[in-house]
Amino acid sequence: MTATPILELRGIDKSFGPVQVLHDVAFSVYPGEVTALVGDNGAGKSTLVKCIGGIHPIDAGEYFIEGEPVHVHSPRDAAGYGVEIVYQDLALCDNLDIVQNMFLGRERKSGLVLDEATMEEMAAKTLDGLSVRTVQSIRQLVSSLSGGQRQTVAIAKAVLWNSKIVILDEPTAALGVAQTAQVLELVRRLADNGLAVVLISHNMNDVFAVSDRIAALYLGRMAAQLKTSDITHAQIVELITSGRSGDLGLQNGNGAKA
């Protein structure tokens, strides 16, 4: 580990009432890399992401951005540190158009009214920058878009803000083969442009295709964080299903790091 992680979490605990969902989780993310976050259903991936995004307050633990300790209590705080999240359920407003969705909560104003022209221009530029050519009009309502197009809009929304860390929660789960390939290509391009990308996926082929690092959660504990090149498909599957694989994983009850 030479470079400082742009985002680092240490000792994160999170409970919902009596149910503890995250136990002492450590997690690091590096610029220019795709970090895959894997784990079985209910392992706590989405919960971890929501803690990072300021949706859920953390019960305990430390949060560092570029090595500096920070406190994130709201989505705005997270956005302020350059953290953008594309949630599993996307969270787009169907009745708003693409531009309105991309700027939701951060609208540009000129005087009292919205600066539609500037917002249209920025949205178009961002979509072009992602080589997105599949939407007909950026004034289309989101309800009229296909699954892949919605995913694209959600990703474009996340990168519109000169963000440094983009987290994608199962962006390809509902997509067909061609659209999945497009989204993965987009994910790779974001990292190649210097962003830190976190990709949550259940598809190991996708994970091995685009990731530089893999972090495996098992029942709310970080089983291992490794370079993708240092691990095999079979080992990852074992880490996901049993929390350990040979001398990797949770043998002594805490998240071993490689």
Added chain:
Amino acid sequence: MTAQDSATGAAAGPAAQMPPRAGLAGWSARIARMSETWTLAILLVLVAFFSIAAPGKFFTTYDITQIAVNAAIYLVLGVGMTFVIITAGIDLSIGSILVLAAVASGEYNIHHGGAASGWGTVAVCVLIALAVGTAWGALQGALVATGKIPALIVTLGGLGAALGLAEIATGGQDPAGAASDHLQSSLGYGKLLGVPWLVVLAAAVTVVFGLVLAGTRFGNYTFAIGSNPAAARRAGIGVGRHLVKVYALMGLLAGLGSVMWLSSYGTTSIAGHSTDNLKVITAVVLGGTSLFGGRGSVLGTVIGVFIPAVLTTGLIVIGVQQYWQDVAVGAVLVAAVYIDQMRRQSRERG
């Protein structure tokens, strides 16, 4: 992306053939998806019908003025209700808020000169009416914002409680001297360049809040909350705070409605506002605002307010018993909601 794209492209009409983000395509798509378009058609058909059925009698300056004055208060209430319904909420209490605000300002007026009270008293009365309406609305908004009680119930409770307070304060009788003569002769009967002040005021409120809804952050948040509150929250929007503001705005406009009512009729009419909510909700829904939230416009509400107003006057002019208007408005309302449902379903399928 072929089959799906061409399907959505067809729905977007001319936009499909245009290059991305052509301004014209954007606008034509926007107009095509405006639900006001067909409501406006109904209004125009009605006006045309009455103009032909009663040539020279309907659509006289007198009629238009009458229609506009009758519609003015409902329009002001309808503007507030448009915001509320776009958040996927409802406010049943508006008639009671109006009465409570009228009684509060009326009582002050009675104790400060009655009908002969001066301009200073008028100003205080107006402020009291607006403050009472806003405070009541904000209180209801705060309860709705907790997410624990549906807006329907909060405002149903508010409907009873506000009316009850007004009745306690007055013993249930409309007090004499609730409005100053100054208020009545100016806002009530006065005209600006031949246009009644009530109409000017309603038009100003409509234009201002129409622009607020369509072109500001406040308007955007209103749509976003009605469309997907979770998404709005994740985008960092203070959903609860915004709901309080929206219901407070409704209350403010109900307070303004009470000032308009007092100036026009000179009395609090405690028993006369029990169906304001239904009339106003009907107008808003006729205007294409979706009861499911996320869609609607002030322009649509203007049209929706004028359909019953034109019907009433028109039926009187052509000599049909005006009770038929209730039948006609009821039928149009049910049809409007049916069409809204169909649009929703076809969008969800598409």
